[in-house]
Amino acid sequence: MGFFDLFKQSNINQGIEEYKRTDDAVLLDVRTPQEHQEGHIPESKNVPLQQLDNIASVAKNKDIPLFVYCYSGSRSRQATGILQRMGYSKVNNIGGIAAYSGKVEK
Template identity: 85%
Template structure:
């Protein structure tokens, strides 16, 4: 891991492909409910960063793979750290929906 690896942007499109290939995975949108309603990736669950301690209501098992995104990748980076501290062991920050080229639903 190089010194500047933290500057690399996660590739959300690649992340969604990984999510689709991962059995039992959960796609987590950590944006605000308003942002989520304005457009989100199909199948994603909305747990805003400010309410991340409520993630247990969506994902009880800490072994379930989580694929986390937000708008730009900053909040999802924060959320992955928080989730790992909460005991979730398979957490992937896939970046921001701003760079997503797939289908979005409202």
């Protein structure tokens, strides 16, 4: 990772496309349950940032690809670091749903 990668915004739309092409991947929404109920990306699993210790409920295997999003990209960036420290090896921060242009379900 180069210096300028720190400032690069994740593109959630590209991230969703990559998620769809990745076998056995989990799309992880780390927003609050209320935010998730108000609208989320189809197939996403909601494990709020403050409850990441419950991640095994959706991803027992630490080698499973995780695609993490939140509202703006800030909480998903935090979650990515936490998940990596927990031993998950394939964690991708895809950014915030605020920039998402696809279908949202409630």
